[in-house]
Amino acid sequence: MSAVSDPSTWVAQHGDALFRYALMKMRDESQAEDMVQETFLAALKAREKFSGNSSEKTWLIGILKHKIIDHFRKHKREQSSDDIESLTEQLDRQFDHTGHWSIPMRGWQEPEQAHEDKEFWKVFAACIAHLPDHLADLFILREVKGLSSEEICKLLEISTTNNMWVMLSRARMRLRGCLDARWFNRESDQQNREKR
Amino acid sequence: MLSCKQIGELLSQGLDRKLSLGERIKLKFHLIICKTCSCYDKQLQFVARSARSLMQPNKKGEGIPPLSDEASTRISDTIKQQLDKEERK
Numbered sequence: 001m002s003a004v005s006d007p008s009t010w011v012a013q014h015g016d017a018l019f020r021y022a023l024m025k026m027r028d029e030s031q032a033e034d035m036v037q038e039t040f041l042a043a044l045k046a047r048e049k050f051s052g053n054s055s056e057k058t059w060l061i062g063i064l065k066h067k068i069i070d071h072f073r074k075h076k077r078e079q080s081s082d083d084i085e086s087l088t089e090q091l092d093r094q095f096d097h098t099g100h101w102s103i104p105m106r107g108w109q110e111p112e113q114a115h116e117d118k119e120f121w122k123v124f125a126a127c128i129a130h131l132p133d134h135l136a137d138l139f140i141l142r143e144v145k146g147l148s149s150e151e152i153c154k155l156l157e158i159s160t161t162n163n164m165w166v167m168l169s170r171a172r173m174r175l176r177g178c179l180d181a182r183w184f185n186r187e188s189d190q191q192n193r194e195k196r
Numbered sequence: 197m198l199s200c201k202q203i204g205e206l207l208s209q210g211l212d213r214k215l216s217l218g219e220r221i222k223l224k225f226h227l228i229i230c231k232t233c234s235c236y237d238k239q240l241q242f243v244a245r246s247a248r249s250l251m252q253p254n255k256k257g258e259g260i261p262p263l264s265d266e267a268s269t270r271i272s273d274t275i276k277q278q279l280d281k282e283e284r285k
Contacts, residue, residue, distance in 0.1 A: 007275055007279060008272070008275060008276060008279065010275065011263070011268050011271050011272045011275065012268075012272075015262075015263045015268055015271065016262040016263055017251070019260075019262065019263040019267075020250070020251050020259070020260040020262075021251070023260055024250070024260075033263065033264075033267045033270075033271070036263065036267075036271060037270075037271045037274055040271060040274075040275055041274070041275070041278060044275065044278055044279070044282075095199075095200065095201045098199060099199025099200055099201035099202060100199060100200050100201075101200050101232045101233075101236075105231075105232040105235040105236055105239075106235075107235055108238075108239060108242070111239075111242045115246065115249070115256070115258045116256070116257070116258070118257075118261050121250070121258070121259055121260045121261060122260070122261070124246060124247075124250065124260075125250070125260050139247070142212070143243075143244055143247035143248065144247050144248070144250050144251050145251070146248070149212060149213070161213075164212075165205075165208065165209050165212055165213075166205070168208060168211075168212060169204065169205050169208035169209070172208050172211075172240055172243055172244070173204065173208070173240075175243050176236070176239045176240060176243055179239075179243065180239070
């Protein structure tokens with residue numbers, strides 16, 4: 001049995017990775033921080049059982065995932081993400097009955113500049129956190145971690161790659177809309193522009 | 197002729213698999229005449245590009261910011277207290 005590293009070094013070693021993952025699943029920063037703390041405390045208690053089959057980081061992320069699931073089970077009412085049916089409806093409303101866009105597609109001014117803004121990344125994480133749970137997991141595995149289609153279908157028990165493509169397309173469409181509404185074409189900015 | 201909805205689907209799939217020649221030709225023609233889809237295309241690419249930096253912040257500081265110093269200290273202290281408690285047992 002292999003031993004874990006000194007727990008007093010955990011925050012420095014793994015804190016950021018756990019926090020980044022948690023922020024893509026939780027409602028806000030303070031909740032994400034709480035999840036990280038709970039994960040470390042649970043890991044402390046269970047550290048004798050660490051088998052060493054996986055890396056320490058993978059083991060900790062596994063605990064974090066369980067903590068997040070527990071959290072939403074306990075606080076059902078505050079579930080922040082949309083459910084999949086209402087999301088599909090919302091996305092379908094972006095098209096008319098002939099399949100043409102029924103929403104205006106507003107351009108994004110110099111989007112790469114957003115990458116330099118810390119707040120942009122928090123908004124992006126929040127947009128992912130608002131996706132239906134299954135879609136958020138799918139998007140993270142595919143786009144953030146870059147896993148292959150086959151690996152993802154197996155992990156998430158998706159029956160066909162075709163299903164996966166449809167789901168990914170919905171996730172991306174939703175995220176595009178979320179970034180548009182919460183960052184690139186925010187109402188407050190629009191109003192400011194109008195005032196000027 | 198594919199609708200914008202179908203084009204949107206195809207644009208997304210283009211990020212996951214190699215599209216066939218026929219599909220690529222249909223896409224190209226549609227994007228030339230449809231400004232809305234060509235705008236959607238650019239934004240979709242941006243979402244995918246950004247996602248890759250989310251968990252792995254690069255030198256430019258792109259990606260989800262790390263735990264704040266304040267939270268790091270708080271969590272470290274909590275772990276330390278727990279370890280001290282264990283020792284006293």
